[in-house]
Amino acid sequence: MKTDSSHTPTDNHAIVIGAGLGGLSAAMRLGAKGYRVTVLDRLDRTGGRGSSITQDGHRFDLGPTIVTVPQVFEKLWADCGRDFGADVDLRPLDPFYEIRWPDGTKFEACSDDERMFAEVEKISPRDLKGYKRFLKDSHARYIVGFEGMVAKPMHRLWETIKVLPKFAQLRADRSIYGHAKARVKDEKLRMALSFHPLFIGGDPAHVTSMYALVAHLEKEYGVHYAMGGVQAIADAMAKVVRAQGGMIRHTAVVDEILIENGAATGVRMDDGSMIKASLVVSNADAGHTYNHLLRNHKKRRWTTQKLKKSRWSMGLYVWYFGTKGTAKNWPDLGHHTIVNGPRFTGLLHDIFMKGKLSDDMSLYIHRPSVTDPTAAPQGDDTFYVLSPVPHLGWNNSVDWGVEEPIYREKVAKVLEQHMPGFRDSVSTELVFTPETFRDRYLSPHGSGFSLEPRILQSAWFRPHNVSEEAKGLFLVGAGTHPGAGLPGVVSSAEVLAKLVPDMHVNAKEPRMAAE
Structure with missing residues (x-):
């Protein structure tokens, strides 16, 4: 298999830092490629920001609650030779959600065109035509921004440069709120069409209008809920990792990524112990990865100063x-x-x-x-x-x-x-x-979604999935390409799989992995 990585691992041991959805996705994909995977996580259960806490009989899903584009999970499971539907009970929601305003106005979102047209007309009949134009805009942006970029490596500048003409044609320089404003006159509808980037940490008044694609994602794929919460998805992922022979260690705090002769060689834990591997994948926040885990390594790109100048999500x-x-x-x-x-x-x-x-x-x-x-x-x-x-x-x-x-x-x-x-x-x-x-x-500034997804902090401008700092070092999760949100972090591991070579070294006997 041709890959975009010049690094060929000398053994089949890979370390994944963090058991969030991005890290677990990465572990599954590495396991499917023949790696012996160790996942190290500082929390006491899998899921990262998508984990849960049960208190007095109530399960609190701590992070993401909305599942869109379930196909990314289905593909992940299929690429590992498994059936997502057999492991996770996903329920479509109808309506997706309800939006309310102080004057009592309500707007229900769903996948049915006629019902959505009625919701728009209920608020502002004159804006129905503009809403229909917005839906067409959304589909065009979906083709370019989602199908064309989400699961594709973007660490080479040319990959971003070649889409710029299309971005210009689609007015990617305009904010998603600005685009909604150009299509509909009612302020409530402008909000309803543009608020979605808040779910991945972006300011609708400043992030690109390419995020109009979310309207098409919802319409085409629906909005779902996983019975048992997103925690149930994380637990199912962990079972796959263990079935592949991978190990997941909890309350295990990585303090440093070890670099020798320009290549990642493993990690040092907070107790001083070292774990060796020729492939290291960080699902920790990109800011924490570069500022702390690589603090003893001189950075080429994501220096402390560059991170200080970056814009972070709310x-x-x-x-x-x-x-x-x-x-x-x-x-x-x-x-x-x-x-x-x-x-x-x-x-x-x-x-x-x-x-x-x-x-x-x-x-x-x-x-x-x-x-x-x-x-x-x-x-x-x-x-x-x-x-x-x-x-x-x-x-x-x-x-x-x-x-x-x-x-x-x-x-x-x-x-x-x-x-x-x-x-x-x-x-x-x-x-x-x-x-x-x-x-x-360990989120810089306590931000909810790592770096804000502004246009100059996206694609090539975002921390790359393959790090410039060391051979054999990769990043997944919200702070890297393609960005935050469940489809984004799961897709970051699909990008990883395109960058990492298959491992043909004979694996050791699978270990019985423990939570």
Whole structure:
């Protein structure tokens, strides 16, 4: 098999740093190519940001909750000789989600054209024609941006240069919000057509209009939920890795990637022990990989100074809570609800451009218990409420130790408008702030999604899947190409598979791998 890597491993041992969805995908693909894989993760269970915590009978899915483009998982499983559908119970959602505004307006998204046309006309009849144009725009961007680039290596500048004429034709220089503004006049519809980059850490007012492709992804492939949460997908991936003979070590903290004579030779753990391998894949945040794991190696490209000048995705305030005896309460509150504040672009400007924690907010409410009875005790509910907030890298950064209880009350006041009396039913709760993301996931500035996916931080401009710093060193996950989100991090491992040669060295007897 022809690969894009000039590095030929001298043995078949590969190390994957991090058991997030990107790392597990990488381990599966390396296992399928004949490598003996060791996955090292600092958490106590698989999944990384897609893991979960069970507390008082409530399973809190900590990170991604929406599964789009299930085909990336199906292909991953198929390439490993397995059937995704046999391992994971994926349920299509209808509607996908509901968007709400302060004046009581609601918009339900689904895959049916006629229903979507009716939703648009309900808000602004004059914008139906513009909405239909937006759908055509979305399909054109999908062909170029998703089919043409997502699972393709982009570490050679030419691969990006040759798509620039098409990008220019599609007005990739215009923001996704700007593109929605050019198509529809109603401000609510502009929000509904442009908010999606927030799910991967991007400011809709500044990231490229290529993200209009998400509308086509939703329409074509639907929005799904994995029974058992994304944790169930991670656990299924771990089973594949172990069945291939791979090993997954938890509470194992990698402190440094070892480089000798220009090649990765393994890792040093935080206890000083070393593990040797001729292939190292980092699923740690790209910023942490270059700033910390390679701190004793002089960088060619992603230097400390370059990382300081980079733009990072926003932070996240996430309130997880369980409520007792509320399964039949709030019948109009479904699985996914997006609650808008009084401002859209103004709030985005505060978060992404000023680093200001505003009094107003927009919220994403996840209520998995309406679909999945395993998420909560019988008759109870499990909730996950997310508010985008500034990351910790601003000069006026928030001290969340002081601010958290104050902000929680502000969130509660907004929630009371949609879930009257919910506070009286809360039986257990847990809060993540940007400080949690910094400490738990080693995310620079506590950002929720690594580097912000602006056009000059995408494709060739993003940290490459094959590192310039050492032969045999590769990156997967949200901080590298193609970017954050479940399809992105899983596709980063597909790119990896195109860069790494098959291993024909006779493997040792498969090890019984332990969690």
